[in-house]
Amino acid sequence: MSRKPDVLETAESIGHAVRKRERSAVEVARVFVERAERSAPRLQTYLHRDAERTLAMAADVDRRVQAGETLSPLAGVPIALKDNLCTHGVPTTCGSRILEGYLPPYDAHVVERLRAAGAVFTGKTNCDEFAMGSSTENSAYFPTRNPWDLERVPGGSSGGSAATVAALEASLSLGSDTGGSVRQPAAFCGVFGLKPTYGAVSRYGLVAFASSLDQIGPFARTARDVALLFNEICGRDERDMTSRAEAKPIDLEGLERGVKGMKIGIPRDLLSDGVDPEISASLDRVTKTLREEGAVVIDVTLPHARYSIATYYLIAPAEASSNLARYDGVRYGFRAKSEDLQTMYASTRGKGFGREVRRRILLGTYALSAGYYDAYYLRAMKVRTLVRRDFDQALQLTDAILLPTTPTPPFKLGEKVDDPLAMYLNDIFSIPASLAGAPALSFPSGKTRSGLPIGLQLVGKPFEEGTLLRVARTWEKKSGDPLGVPPIVNGGGRA
Amino acid sequence: MPIDAKVVHQVATLARLHVDPSEEPRLVKELTAILSYVEQLQALDVSGIEPTSQVGEGAKAPLREDQVKPCDVRDEALAQAPDRDGDYFRVPQVV
Numbered sequence: 001m002s003r004k005p006d007v008l009e010t011a012e013s014i015g016h017a018v019r020k021r022e023r024s025a026v027e028v029a030r031v032f033v034e035r036a037e038r039s040a041p042r043l044q045t046y047l048h049r050d051a052e053r054t055l056a057m058a059a060d061v062d063r064r065v066q067a068g069e070t071l072s073p074l075a076g077v078p079i080a081l082k083d084n085l086c087t088h089g090v091p092t093t094c095g096s097r098i099l100e101g102y103l104p105p106y107d108a109h110v111v112e113r114l115r116a117a118g119a120v121f122t123g124k125t126n127c128d129e130f131a132m133g134s135s136t137e138n139s140a141y142f143p144t145r146n147p148w149d150l151e152r153v154p155g156g157s158s159g160g161s162a163a164t165v166a167a168l169e170a171s172l173s174l175g176s177d178t179g180g181s182v183r184q185p186a187a188f189c190g191v192f193g194l195k196p197t198y199g200a201v202s203r204y205g206l207v208a209f210a211s212s213l214d215q216i217g218p219f220a221r222t223a224r225d226v227a228l229l230f231n232e233i234c235g236r237d238e239r240d241m242t243s244r245a246e247a248k249p250i251d252l253e254g255l256e257r258g259v260k261g262m263k264i265g266i267p268r269d270l271l272s273d274g275v276d277p278e279i280s281a282s283l284d285r286v287t288k289t290l291r292e293e294g295a296v297v298i299d300v301t302l303p304h305a306r307y308s309i310a311t312y313y314l315i316a317p318a319e320a321s322s323n324l325a326r327y328d329g330v331r332y333g334f335r336a337k338s339e340d341l342q343t344m345y346a347s348t349r350g351k352g353f354g355r356e357v358r359r360r361i362l363l364g365t366y367a368l369s370a371g372y373y374d375a376y377y378l379r380a381m382k383v384r385t386l387v388r389r390d391f392d393q394a395l396q397l398t399d400a401i402l403l404p405t406t407p408t409p410p411f412k413l414g415e416k417v418d419d420p421l422a423m424y425l426n427d428i429f430s431i432p433a434s435l436a437g438a439p440a441l442s443f444p445s446g447k448t449r450s451g452l453p454i455g456l457q458l459v460g461k462p463f464e465e466g467t468l469l470r471v472a473r474t475w476e477k478k479s480g481d482p483l484g485v486p487p488i489v490n491g492g493g494r495a
Numbered sequence: 496m497p498i499d500a501k502v503v504h505q506v507a508t509l510a511r512l513h514v515d516p517s518e519e520p521r522l523v524k525e526l527t528a529i530l531s532y533v534e535q536l537q538a539l540d541v542s543g544i545e546p547t548s549q550v551g552e553g554a555k556a557p558l559r560e561d562q563v564k565p566c567d568v569r570d571e572a573l574a575q576a577p578d579r580d581g582d583y584f585r586v587p588q589v590v
Contacts, residue, residue: 105571198550212549241556242549310533321510328511330584335577341589342511350513358512359525362503365510366526379536381546386539388547421528437550462551 008032011077011171011225018076021065025076029058029120032078036122036169039488042150044142045164047083048091049123054078057120064118073228075118080170082161083124084131085216086205087111094207095129095139095157098352099333108205109240110174110216110233117232122170125160129354130324131181131209133157134426137417138356145413146188147486148452152410155185158219162189165219166453168489172229173219178210179312180405180430182217183442187405187455190444190483192226192472193219197462198437200230200247202237210319211242213312213434223443223473227252230465250466255473260294262471265398267302270429276408282445282454283404289478290402290471300394300401304386305432311387312431313424314367314380320357321364327352359420384435391436395461400471404429405442405455433459441465443472444483453483498526 007013007023008031017023033051040046061076081087084094086104088111093099107115114121128138136144136159144159146152147167154163158175162185165173175182177195186193194217201216208214218229231249266287271280287297329335329348336351338344353361367376394401407428416423433440439462442455458468500519503526507514514522569582578585 102575103571105568105575238559242551244551304539307536307539310536313529314533314536325511329577330586331572332575333577338587341587344587345511346507346513349511350515353512358514359522361510361512362506362514362522363526363529366498366502366506366530369506369509375537376533378546379541380533381548382541382544383536383539384547385544386541388550420525421532424529435547 008171009168010222011074011220011228012222014077014171015073015075015228018061018065019071025058025061025065025120026055028076029055029078032122032169032171035167035489036164038491039147039167040164040169042145042488043147043163043167044144045125045160045167045169046123047093047095047126047141047160050090054120054122061118061120072117072232074114074232077119077172078122078170079114079119080122080125080161080164080173081111082127082158082173082175084127084176084207085111085174086207087121087124091124092207094131095127095141096353096357097140097334098327098348102333104205106205109202109237111205113233122164125158125164125173127160128157129357130207130320131157131176131178132320132356132360134180134184134423135411135413135416136160136185137413138354140354143413146410147488148190149410150488152412152452153188155188155410157181159185161219162186162191162193165189165191165221166486168485172225174216174229175219176206177215177217177434178213178316179434180427182219183405183430183440183455183457184427186219186442188410188453190453190455191219191221192223192444193217193442194226194230194465195433195440196230196234196465197247197439199242199244200234200439200463200465202240202243204237204239208323210316211323212319213316223255223469223476224252226441227255227466227469246463248463250469254466255470257470258293259290259471259474262295262400263398264290264295264297264471265300265394265401266297267305267394267401267403268299269301269303270305271403274407275404278409278448279404279407279454283402283456286445286456286475287402289475293474293478298398300398302390302394302432304383304390307383308387308431308435309424309428311380311383311435312427313363314376315384317360317364318367318377319364321361321368324357324361356420387432387435388437391432391438391459399460399467401459403457403459405457406430409448409452409454429457438462439465439468441468441472443475445475446479447483498523498530
């Protein structure tokens with residue numbers, strides 16, 4: 001049964017109402033701030049929230065509306081930012097003790113863009129420390145909870161950004177995705193999450209984890225809202241040499257054109273084992289609908305995708321061990337007291353980094369060290385080439401590849417936290433697209449019998465984000481509103 | 496080479512990362528599990544395959560004119576220092 005949507009449910013309708021002066025930005029911001037005040041302490045979605053600052057930003061948008069300025073579609077839209085995006089003068093910790101109290105002297109590129117667009121920031125969201133994790137339990141501060149079941153994880157690493165949109169504490173949010181950190185929490189929380197093509201969005205001011213993989217991506221409640229946020233942040237920025245001018249805004253009306261004649265590939269070989277039956281059933285339902293809508297669905301193979309986790313857990317820690325060398329206690333952040341410099345470095349890093357980050361620094365340092373470089377890091381980069389070729393071939397035959405975002409529905413807090421390898425294996429479906437640099441979208445496809453969200457993933461050709469959203473939009477229109485809003489939005493919720 | 500406490504200690508020294516001796520047994524176990532999992536890559540034939548270090552044109556660094564631009568963040572940047580002396584970051588004794 002579909003409900004009549006409220007104006008405040010989508011970013012598109014909020015922006016429209018603000019520009020038409022049907023709602024003031026302050027009025028909108030108040031609703032979201034009040035909701036966050038009720039649910040955020042239970043969900044633990046934010047590391048930093050400042051209602052006064054949020055309302056002041058909204059008041060500024062109202063002044064711009066009054067002055068007759070032409071405003072962007074996101075003017076007055078409440079947006080949350082993952083805490084690894086630098087915000088001028090606002091705490092940015094990456095969920096780590098080593099950056100406790102750090103106030104960046106500049107804004108990230110995406111933050112600059114959103115400020116100029118008149119977005120209203122709700123706060124900085126919780127995440128796994130330095131974006132390393134799949135459950136947000138690796139935050140040095142506290143874990144975030146899944147809005148659909150408070151005993152379960154929201155996914156990670158961008159768990160706070162996913163949960164806050166699911167719980168309508170923010171209309172949109174930004175996260176970062178290195179091996180699935182936008183898509184997996186989007187699936188677990190029942191919202192849309194896009195990892196753009198590598199190079200589509202400038203990472204200037206995104207705290208680096210694994211630079212050959214990191215991308216900033218939007219969370220939203222509708223396919224059209226994903227496009228609106230992507231459009232505001234994409235494109236060339238000379239401060240990130242990997243950012244590309246080919247990244248162009250998506251035509252929203254193009255998303256309404258359906259899938260007739262489109263070719264969609266399903267990588268059956270990768271799905272042969274270990275997919276939860278309810279997720280498989282959801283994949284079948286979506287496949288059937290897309291066929292009915294005129295798409296041609298075929299089987300494709302990604303023979304090297306099963307090597308992706310092994311490849312990723314060499315490349316990402318290697319890059320992380322290098323990127324995180326900058327945290328030495330000299331210029332900013334936490335410093336451990338010590339009598340000499342070498343001990344100060346080691347002690348600052350030993351105390352400032354949490355378990356998972358230390359584990360990955362050691363793993364990466366080992367993989368890059370003399371005698372092991374060829375066997376581990378270099379070999380992993382070669383296998384990465386094989387994974388990319390698989391995607392190139394599969395996407396020559398198809399417009400998009402459809403697969404689950406995760407092998408299981410959201411797991412319970414504490415379930416995998418003491419078994420790092422089990423946590424890593426959860427990323428089997430999201431990592432391949434990361435290695436290929438391909439755009440990938442997780443969209444809500446339904447619910448399990450026990451009411452937990454299920455997400456499916458579409459992977460496409462470079463800079464074809466719009467194609468993925470068009471497919472997801474087709475399903476969204478046919479399925480109505482499969483999830484609704486979690487009970488916590490109205491003050492309910494288990495635990 | 497199998498991971499043991501000595502290897503963990505050596506790698507931790509390279510990474511300038513203090514590891515408490517009480518943590519070493521757990522790290523040996525976890526790193527061994529991860530490294531035996533990634534062993535599967537050794538089964539693949541990668542001869543003649545070019546490594547991917549970066550996807551897309553980003554692999555080629557685009558060049559631009561060298562221009563002087565203002566970057567007036569000195570005071571704000573220095574304000575983040577855990578310890579400073581005027582316009583300098585202060586650190587413990589080096590030698």
